Amino acid sequence: MLKVGIIGTGNMGKAHARGWAHTPAQLVGFCSQDVRGGDVAAQYGVPLLEMDALLDICDAIDVCAPTHLHSQMVLRAAAEGKHIVCEKPLARTHAQGVEVVEACRKAGVWLLVAHVVRFFPEYWRAKQIVEAGEIGNVAVVRLTRASFQPRPAADNWFLDPEKSGGMILDLMIHDFDYARWIAGEVTSVFARSVRGTDPAAPEDYCLALLQHASGAISNIEGGWAYPPPLFRTALEIAGDAGLIEHPAGGSTPIGVHLKHKGGDVGADVGVPGSPLTEDPYTTEIKHFYDVLTGKLPTPRVTAEDALAALRIALAAAQSAQTGRAVQIAEVV
Amino acid sequence: MRIGLMSFAHLHAESYLNALLHMPDVHIMGIADDNMRRGGHFATAFGVPLYDDYAELLHDKPDAVIVCSENAHHLPLVQMAAAAGAAVLCEKPLATTVEDAYAIQDACAKMSVPLMTAFPMRFSPPAVEVKKLVDSGALGRIYGCNATNQGSLPEFHQAENLTFLGRSWFTDKALAGGGALTDHIVHLADLLRWYLSDEVSEVYAVSNRVIGVGKVEVETAGLVMLQFSRGTFASIDCSWSKPAYYPTWGGLTLELVAEGGLTTLDAFRQNITVYSDRVGRPEYAAWGSDANAGMLREFIAAVREQRTPAVSGEDGVRAVEIVAAAYASVASGQPVKLG
Numbered sequence: 223m224l225k226v227g228i229i230g231t232g233n234m235g236k237a238h239a240r241g242w243a244h245t246p247a248q249l250v251g252f253c254s255q256d257v258r259g260g261d262v263a264a265q266y267g268v269p270l271l272e273m274d275a276l277l278d279i280c281d282a283i284d285v286c287a288p289t290h291l292h293s294q295m296v297l298r299a300a301a302e303g304k305h306i307v308c309e310k311p312l313a314r315t316h317a318q319g320v321e322v323v324e325a326c327r328k329a330g331v332w333l334l335v336a337h338v339v340r341f342f343p344e345y346w347r348a349k350q351i352v353e354a355g356e357i358g359n360v361a362v363v364r365l366t367r368a369s370f371q372p373r374p375a376a377d378n379w380f381l382d383p384e385k386s387g388g389m390i391l392d393l394m395i396h397d398f399d400y401a402r403w404i405a406g407e408v409t410s411v412f413a414r415s416v417r418g419t420d421p422a423a424p425e426d427y428c429l430a431l432l433q434h435a436s437g438a439i440s441n442i443e444g445g446w447a448y449p450p451p452l453f454r455t456a457l458e459i460a461g462d463a464g465l466i467e468h469p470a471g472g473s474t475p476i477g478v479h480l481k482h483k484g485g486d487v488g489a490d491v492g493v494p495g496s497p498l499t500e501d502p503y504t505t506e507i508k509h510f511y512d513v514l515t516g517k518l519p520t521p522r523v524t525a526e527d528a529l530a531a532l533r534i535a536l537a538a539a540q541s542a543q544t545g546r547a548v549q550i551a552e553v554v
Numbered sequence: 555m556r557i558g559l560m561s562f563a564h565l566h567a568e569s570y571l572n573a574l575l576h577m578p579d580v581h582i583m584g585i586a587d588d589n590m591r592r593g594g595h596f597a598t599a600f601g602v603p604l605y606d607d608y609a610e611l612l613h614d615k616p617d618a619v620i621v622c623s624e625n626a627h628h629l630p631l632v633q634m635a636a637a638a639g640a641a642v643l644c645e646k647p648l649a650t651t652v653e654d655a656y657a658i659q660d661a662c663a664k665m666s667v668p669l670m671t672a673f674p675m676r677f678s679p680p681a682v683e684v685k686k687l688v689d690s691g692a693l694g695r696i697y698g699c700n701a702t703n704q705g706s707l708p709e710f711h712q713a714e715n716l717t718f719l720g721r722s723w724f725t726d727k728a729l730a731g732g733g734a735l736t737d738h739i740v741h742l743a744d745l746l747r748w749y750l751s752d753e754v755s756e757v758y759a760v761s762n763r764v765i766g767v768g769k770v771e772v773e774t775a776g777l778v779m780l781q782f783s784r785g786t787f788a789s790i791d792c793s794w795s796k797p798a799y800y801p802t803w804g805g806l807t808l809e810l811v812a813e814g815g816l817t818t819l820d821a822f823r824q825n826i827t828v829y830s831d832r833v834g835r836p837e838y839a840a841w842g843s844d845a846n847a848g849m850l851r852e853f854i855a856a857v858r859e860q861r862t863p864a865v866s867g868e869d870g871v872r873a874v875e876i877v878a879a880a881y882a883s884v885a886s887g888q889p890v891k892l893g
Binding site: 359360361362364366368410412414416419420427428429431433437438439440441443445447448449452454460461462464465545546547 | 700702756758761762763764765767774775777779787788789791793795797800809811812813815816887888
């Protein structure tokens with residue numbers, strides 16, 4: 223039986239734990255710096271352990287820690303010969319990303335990066351339709367993912383660009399990955415962001431234009447500037463033989479408009495969702511389980527894919543700061 | 555108010571004439587068109603006179619003319635009209651080059667005739683509502699704008715049995731000036747200049763010809779980033795990316811993300827969806843107010859009062875400069891400064 227340990231008890235640690243509970247894997251423990259970590263562990267009836275102790279008793283480690291800690295944790299786990307599931311972004315810097323991919327390759331362990339958007343059914347459906355040639359060659363990709371400013375998490379790491387890489391690395395990387403999945407390798411990025419020119423701005427918003435080697439072009443919108451609890455995602459893929467549209471709110475199956483008496487109704491972090499029998503985080507974890515147990519030969523998202531997405535995000539951040547278009551090859 | 559129409563090369567000419575025919579204080583003198591068969595077709599269809607040529611129309615001293623020729627021919631027609639003392643409403647884009655755009659502005663200024671660029675979006679009630687919201691200050695600092703003005707490949711503009719209308723020029727670089735960048739940047743560039751009361755300081759653009767490859771010689775898709783001088787940035791998708799069987803011609807949308815929150819505009823969303831066995835696919839039937847009529851009323855008022863129209867020739871020139879900068883950016887791969 224596959225034994226899994228989770229590092230992190232925040233939103234993603236909890237989402238992944240729910241996913242693992244739907245697999246035959248055994249959750250053996252959590253590692254967390256959060257004061258509420260013990261409660262999460264208790265909920266699953268497993269211990270809260272130091273990372274070394276957790277590594278000792280698991281076959282695979284699921285890294286849901288703040289971004290700046292990913293690479294050191296992945297390197298430790300790879301050195302112990304453990305398989306790794308890692309939240310996106312793969313790492314905080316490109317050099318770290320290259321290092322972890324290389325270390326996992328050498329150690330012969332899986333490095334499965336949680337680009338969950340590839341497991342959201344509407345995005346997966348669109349991917350399959352493009353792959354089937356239904357809309358011909360891809361010309362223009364438009365992706366939106368925008369929400370409100372996350373509330374301060376444990377040690378406020380989300381809002382510290384040194385730790386999280388900011389909105390571009392944390393949020394927009396989903397769509398950088400998806401655009402590349404749909405339209406192929408990205409060659410250049412041009413981006414404008416509020417924080418790119420004003421690092422002290424209270425919130426962030428960014429528009430990025432990508433050129434792909436195929437000739438396709440992409441418009442990626444990301445934001446942490448909406449009023450809570452608004453979270454909008456949208457996708458549009460235009461080809462030379464058809465068009466896929468999924469406007470923001472375009473396939474919301476239920477509308478609930480309840481009166482509420484003041485108070486706080488928002489979440490800490492915006493997470494998109496639609497009523498489904500299986501939430502996409504669970505779909506993702508079940509897929510990872512199948513890869514780790516040899517049922518699937520290759521994952522839907524490879525470590526190299528995650529590294530490429532990181533590189534696009536870093537290029538966007540660089541472009542937003544310098545005001546110049548950045549060639550992907552320049553990001554080292 | 556005596557108005558003449560110069561060329562029906564652009565399909566907006568029909569919409570303008572149709573709106574003018576509903577205005578009681580307007581007398582339509584007739585149509586002149588260098589394509590006589592096209593001119594005759596529309597003169598008959600609308601029941602208005604057909605002139606032998608532009609000079610004959612201008613000889614009859616119109617108060618104003620509407621120029622809907624191919625983009626590259628705007629300049630000579632506007633020069634003729636201005637010299638005859640006629641006010642000019644010129645289809646967008648004002649010209650295919652910055653030099654021509656300035657020459658158009660100069661020709662009208664020299665003769666002191668009002669010049670208006672046909673940017674009807676400024677008269678679209680939903681778009682005007684957003685302008686009021688921006689001006690109210692409720693949005694605070696506007697961070698950015700994600701905008702689209704998409705259409706279908708212009709070859710779909712022309713039914714096969716109507717090839718004599720000569721409307722395949724939209725994809726002819728010499729006559730149109732370019733493809734999707736020329737066709738669909740200007741409406742949003744103008745709308746945003748108006749909303750923000752600000753000028754574009756830098757333009758970045760990418761384009762391709764994936765759609766319509768082998769059929770047309772111009773770019774058919776483009777994404778443009780405008781940087782405004784006071785900090786707002788805006789991306790514009792000007793692609794001809796809607797299939798021929800899309801329920802409508804295309805559309806114009808924008809999202810303003812600001813300190814005060816999110817504002818969205820879908821300017822042509824006022825429609826009902828119709829499923830008819832006769833057509834065999836869903837179609838949008840628009841019920842929104844006619845922005846063209848609002849634009850034409852402003853033009854007529856400006857001519858009557860001999861003043862600068864709310865959308866001026868200068869606004870047309872600014873939009874042409876932005877398009878030219880977009881092409882320069884595509885060529886260099888880097889943003890291009892303006893102003």
